[in-house]
Amino acid sequence: MIKLFMNIFIIGLLSLWLPLLFSNTYVFSMKNVVYYFHILLFYISIVCFYIINLPAIEADSPSLVIVMKIAKAGSVGLGKDNLFQELTDSILIKPRINDLLKEKLICLCQDKYKLTAKGKFIISIFIFYRKLLGLPKGG
Amino acid sequence: MFLIYLQLFIPLISLFINAIVQLLTFRLIPKSGLLSSIYLGFIVGFINLLIFEFYVFSVSFNDHICITIANLFIYFVLGYCYFNFICLGETARRIRILRELYDSKDGLSLEDLLKRYNAREIIEKRIERLKNNGQVISGNEKYYIGNNQAMLLIAKIIVLLKVVISGKRSEKT
Numbered sequence: 087m088i089k090l091f092m093n094i095f096i097i098g099l100l101s102l103w104l105p106l107l108f109s110n111t112y113v114f115s116m117k118n119v120v121y122y123f124h125i126l127l128f129y130i131s132i133v134c135f136y137i138i139n140l141p142a143i144e145a146d147s148p149s150l151v152i153v154m155k156i157a158k159a160g161s162v163g164l165g166k167d168n169l170f171q172e173l174t175d176s177i178l179i180k181p182r183i184n185d186l187l188k189e190k191l192i193c194l195c196q197d198k199y200k201l202t203a204k205g206k207f208i209i210s211i212f213i214f215y216r217k218l219l220g221l222p223k224g225g
Numbered sequence: 226m227f228l229i230y231l232q233l234f235i236p237l238i239s240l241f242i243n244a245i246v247q248l249l250t251f252r253l254i255p256k257s258g259l260l261s262s263i264y265l266g267f268i269v270g271f272i273n274l275l276i277f278e279f280y281v282f283s284v285s286f287n288d289h290i291c292i293t294i295a296n297l298f299i300y301f302v303l304g305y306c307y308f309n310f311i312c313l314g315e316t317a318r319r320i321r322i323l324r325e326l327y328d329s330k331d332g333l334s335l336e337d338l339l340k341r342y343n344a345r346e347i348i349e350k351r352i353e354r355l356k357n358n359g360q361v362i363s364g365n366e367k368y369y370i371g372n373n374q375a376m377l378l379i380a381k382i383i384v385l386l387k388v389v390i391s392g393k394r395s396e397k398t
Contacts, residue, residue, distance in 0.1 A: 120229050127233065128295055131302040138309045141317075143386050146396045149316075149351045150380040156361055156368050157377050163367030169348050178344040181396060182318045183335075191323060198332035201323065209323040212314045219251055221259075223324055224315040 095133055099126070145185070148178055228281050232292055235277045236299040243270030243304055247311075263311060267304050274300050318347065 151173065156164045183199065186192045191205035201209065216224070247266030250257050257265070278293045313320055325341045326333060333341070352368065355361040359373040370377060384394055 117229060120233055124233050124292070124295065127236070128299055131236075131299045131306070134306045135302045138306050142383060143390055144396075147383070148318075148347050149355060149376065150383060151395070152348065152351055153355065153360060153370070153376045154380050154384070157370050157380075159367075159369075161369070163365070163369050165367050166348070166352065169352075170345060173344050173348055175339055175344045178347050179318065179322070179339065179342070182322060183338075186319055186322060191319075192326060195332065198334050199326055199338060200332035201326045205323055206327065209320070209327045212320055213324065213327065215310075216314050218248060219259075219311075221314070224317070224321055 094136070095130070098129055098133065145182070148173065229284070231277075231281050232284075232296070235274055235281065236296045236303060238277070239270040239274040239300050240303045240307065242273045243267055244307060246270070247307075259311070259315070263308050267308070270300065270304065318342075 152169060155169065155172065159168075183192070186205070187194065189204075190202055191208060192199050193202050194200075216222075243266040245266075246269040247262045250265050251259060251262035254262075274296060278289075278296065282289060284292065321342055322338065325338060329337075352361065355371075355376065356363060358376070359371045360376040361368050362371040363369070388394060
């Protein structure tokens with residue numbers, strides 16, 4: 087995710103600023119620098135929007151899957167046991183563990199999952215903010 | 226010149242006010258609920274942005290309108306990102322898995338991890354949330370779609386986006 091953010095960010099930034107800097111009409115002034123930073127802020131917000139929405143497209147949200155299954159059942163209804171049978175750990179948990187391994191946020195050392203430095207940093211931000219809000223573990 | 230600098234920071238100041246109001250509302254008025262506090266924070270930040278845009282006038286009228294539209298866009302997008310940041314901590318499975326591993330200094334085997342956090346818990350929690358929001362109703366130990374069908378609509382839109390972007394309806398297929 088961080089790699090994706092950096093790639094999109096750098097490519098976008100270059101394509102945004104290079105034409106401006108090398109154009110004949112570019113005049114260096116503080117006013118222009120402020121305007122370019124405004125464009126940068128505009129651009130960062132779009133990149134953040136894209137990055138934050140990507141996991142929702144990539145991974146199936148359990149709530150949405152549950153709603154779709156209940157809707158499919160229609161007037162017959164759907165029992166909780168059906169959901170337990172269909173939505174197992176292999177579907178809901180293991181793919182997310184694999185995502186974390188791929189992103190190098192966790193590692194598998196001697197059959198045990200452990201946080202990497204990157205994983206510790208990211209979860210620390212969430213723990214700090216949830217403590218500020220006084221919220222328990224989510225999920 | 227100061228006003229031009231200020232124009233740049235208006236959406237960031239508004240976002241900061243949004244976060245502070247949300248935080249204080251949720252902490253000081255426990256009955257307010259997380260979602261309501263997020264809405265309130267967003268509205269207060271938005272009003273703050275409009276007030277700033279009304280008083281901070283550094284360029285021509287046409288340029289000011291364009292900058293205001295850009296600032297509104299930036300604020301809406303950043304506000305949406307803040308909302309998602311809080312929701313991630315509340316519902317994301319990856320964040321919860323990281324949290325469980327953070328709490329276990331020696332790490333966790335897959336079995337131990339699944340004892341602490343598993344599909345059963347996820348389903349129970351989600352069903353409860355969906356019932357509380359009126360998205361799902363229950364009767365005779367079965368679940369049906371409720372009158373509030375917003376989540377169903379979102380689910381259909383996301384499936385459509387998945388098909389357009391990845392060509393698949395879900396992770397499995």
